[in-house]
Amino acid sequence: MSLLASPTNIQDLKKEAVHLPSWDLTFRQIWDLELLLNGAFSPLNGYLGQKDYDGVVANMRLADGKLWPMPITLDVTNDFAGTLKSGARVALRHPEGMVLAILSVSDVWMPNKDAEAESVLGTTDDGHPGVFELKKSHPAYVGGALEGVELPPHHTFRHLRHTPAELKAEFARLGWKRIVAFQTRNPMHRAHAELARRAAQMIEGNLLIHPVVGMTNPGDVDYFTRVRCYEAVIKHMPPHSGMVSLLPLAMRMGGPREAVWHSMIRKNYGATHFIVGRDHAGPSNPKTGKGFYGPYDAQQLAEKHQKEVGIEVVSFEEMVYYEDKGEYWPVSKIPEGGRVLNISGTELRRRLREGADIPDWFTYPEVVKELRMRYPDRSRQGFTLFLTGLSGSGKSTIANVIMAKLMEVQTRPVTMLDGDLVRKHLSSELGFSKEHRDLNIKRIGYVASEITKNHGAAICAPIAPYRAVRREVRQMIDAVGAFIEVYINAPIEVCEQRDRKGLYAKARAGLIKGFTGIDDPYEAPENAEIVLETDKLSVEEAAAKVLLYLENEGFIAPEAEQE
Numbered sequence: 071m072s073l074l075a076s077p078t079n080i081q082d083l084k085k086e087a088v089h090l091p092s093w094d095l096t097f098r099q100i101w102d103l104e105l106l107l108n109g110a111f112s113p114l115n116g117y118l119g120q121k122d123y124d125g126v127v128a129n130m131r132l133a134d135g136k137l138w139p140m141p142i143t144l145d146v147t148n149d150f151a152g153t154l155k156s157g158a159r160v161a162l163r164h165p166e167g168m169v170l171a172i173l174s175v176s177d178v179w180m181p182n183k184d185a186e187a188e189s190v191l192g193t194t195d196d197g198h199p200g201v202f203e204l205k206k207s208h209p210a211y212v213g214g215a216l217e218g219v220e221l222p223p224h225h226t227f228r229h230l231r232h233t234p235a236e237l238k239a240e241f242a243r244l245g246w247k248r249i250v251a252f253q254t255r256n257p258m259h260r261a262h263a264e265l266a267r268r269a270a271q272m273i274e275g276n277l278l279i280h281p282v283v284g285m286t287n288p289g290d291v292d293y294f295t296r297v298r299c300y301e302a303v304i305k306h307m308p309p310h311s312g313m314v315s316l317l318p319l320a321m322r323m324g325g326p327r328e329a330v331w332h333s334m335i336r337k338n339y340g341a342t343h344f345i346v347g348r349d350h351a352g353p354s355n356p357k358t359g360k361g362f363y364g365p366y367d368a369q370q371l372a373e374k375h376q377k378e379v380g381i382e383v384v385s386f387e388e389m390v391y392y393e394d395k396g397e398y399w400p401v402s403k404i405p406e407g408g409r410v411l412n413i414s415g416t417e418l419r420r421r422l423r424e425g426a427d428i429p430d431w432f433t434y435p436e437v438v439k440e441l442r443m444r445y446p447d448r449s450r451q452g453f454t455l456f457l458t459g460l461s462g463s464g465k466s467t468i469a470n471v472i473m474a475k476l477m478e479v480q481t482r483p484v485t486m487l488d489g490d491l492v493r494k495h496l497s498s499e500l501g502f503s504k505e506h507r508d509l510n511i512k513r514i515g516y517v518a519s520e521i522t523k524n525h526g527a528a529i530c531a532p533i534a535p536y537r538a539v540r541r542e543v544r545q546m547i548d549a550v551g552a553f554i555e556v557y558i559n560a561p562i563e564v565c566e567q568r569d570r571k572g573l574y575a576k577a578r579a580g581l582i583k584g585f586t587g588i589d590d591p592y593e594a595p596e597n598a599e600i601v602l603e604t605d606k607l608s609v610e611e612a613a614a615k616v617l618l619y620l621e622n623e624g625f626i627a628p629e630a631e632q633e
């Protein structure tokens with residue numbers, strides 16, 4: 071049920087909002103709010119209160135016993151939470167300033183996020199993107215009912231956006247009674263299209279391609295590219311048999327619970343059936359390369375709850391290309407000795423990166439064209455070299471040599487974001503607390519990501535002592551080009567001995583507090599692309615190693631191939 075107020079009430083709510091405390095929503099919160107307001111999260115009438123939250127976390131049930139698998143909470147700062155009491159009213163605002171809803175506060179509490187992560191996502195490991203987001207969110211939760219003023223605005227692909235009520239009306243208009251929804255956060259290739267087409271055939275109904283365009287797994291293809299792909303793929307289906315509609319959901323990548331949640335959302339959008347394939351919404355652990363969940367865990371949990379949800383789960387196993395027949399078959403149906411072809415996500419990325427062939431049996435020409443535009447081969451991509459290391463490890467000296475050499479051998483514009491320079495021009499008001507250092511690195515990351523996105527080369531050389539913020543920057547830049555972490559590794563004794571600026575001596579004398587390596591931590595990178603031991607290498611050798619890496623990985627094309 072939509073939580074939007076009636077037109078007359080909206081005017082009253084807008085007047086009331088002028089005098090209310092405001093909370094500026096984060097992007098993730100805007101996506102949650104949209105689906106709360108438009109009824110996609112029905113039966114929720116707002117953010118979970120503490121009792122409902124406890125039940126959802128413990129056993130996927132609201133306090134009244136209704137099924138609901140995912141905590142939908144409003145996270146706020148301690149300071150803001152401290153100003154709120156039960157009964158307070160808060161204006162929830164879009165970053166551009168509009169009031170989207172008014173929240174009547176019922177509860178304010180401090181959640182145990184580790185317990186939430188363990189119970190809902192099955193792990194507290196922040197290699198899991200849902201856990202990472204959860205830990206990054208504000209520390210206090212606010213629950214309460216919502217009165218919607220307006221839905222968040224969308225300026226893209228408006229012809230593909232529907233509220234649950236609009237989508238149901240569209241199904242009725244088209245005379246569709248049996249609708250199978252296909253969830254995706256990736257471009258669709260032939261295997262996915264075949265699976266979705268077969269599902270529609272099986273249920274003797276129509277297909278709803280229902281991709282998530284809110285928040286997905288970091289590193290996923292951006293939704294602009296993906297949506298153009300879906301629009302191309304649907305044209306390869308029988309005419310008028312299916313449609314595309316976009317779902318502005320912030321995924322938690324919670325595997326089994328996420329599958330139940332997705333099925334409830336699709337039920338609210340009017341689907342009668344929901345496809346759950348292998349590894350539904352399951353991320354893999356960057357540390358082990360393995361999934362956080364069993365490949366069919368999500369299917370099992372979604373099947374278990376399908377009756378209660380009121381949607382039929384259509385379970386599919388992985389589809390592979392059966393070369394002998396020239397068709398896609400479920401992997402378990404391939405006879406002994408049958409020749410099977412498959413291209414993994416990693417292999418596809420390699421082929422795009424290297425400009426290698428992407429065969430027609432794998433995907434559609436329009437999809438290849440979109441992906442090649444989005445992911446030009448590496449010689450045309452932007453990149454960021456992110457040098458991190460202790461003060462005096464040699465970052466700036468090496469960065470300057472790399473910069474000169476890059477300008478000699480390739481044509482991308484090169485921008486230097488050296489620690490000291492940035493602190494002078496970009497972060498002049500910041501000190502060296504953890505908060506200020508993180509902000510400094512985020513600023514550098516932001517500028518570097520813009521340079522990378524526009525196909526330039528950025529060389530950053532801050533200390534960047536904290537792992538979590540380096541990872542955030544990596545994610546931001548990986549989405550638009552390449553992030554290459556270069557660990558400038560010199561033992562603290564060596565750095566201290568060099569003490570070019572005399573800062574170590576001052577730190578030892580207690581004249582500088584919180585000096586990295588002395589009385590402030592340096593968390594060494596664990597997966598840096600390049601490690602330079604500067605107590606063993608000369609500056610020339612260190613820079614040459616970086617250039618060699620760039621050449622070997624295809625970022626610097628042979629002279630004859632450069633445009």
Ligand code: PPS
Nearest residue numbers: 460461462489502507510532533534535584585586
């Ligand atoms: S950070 O942690 O990444 O934000 O630091 P960064 O912006 O690279 O700035 C590091 C330079 O600031 C000087 N400096 C300090 N460094 C570390 N800890 C403390 N407390 C500190 N106070 C001043 C120092 O000159 C660093 O420069 P480099 O080039 O690393 O020697």
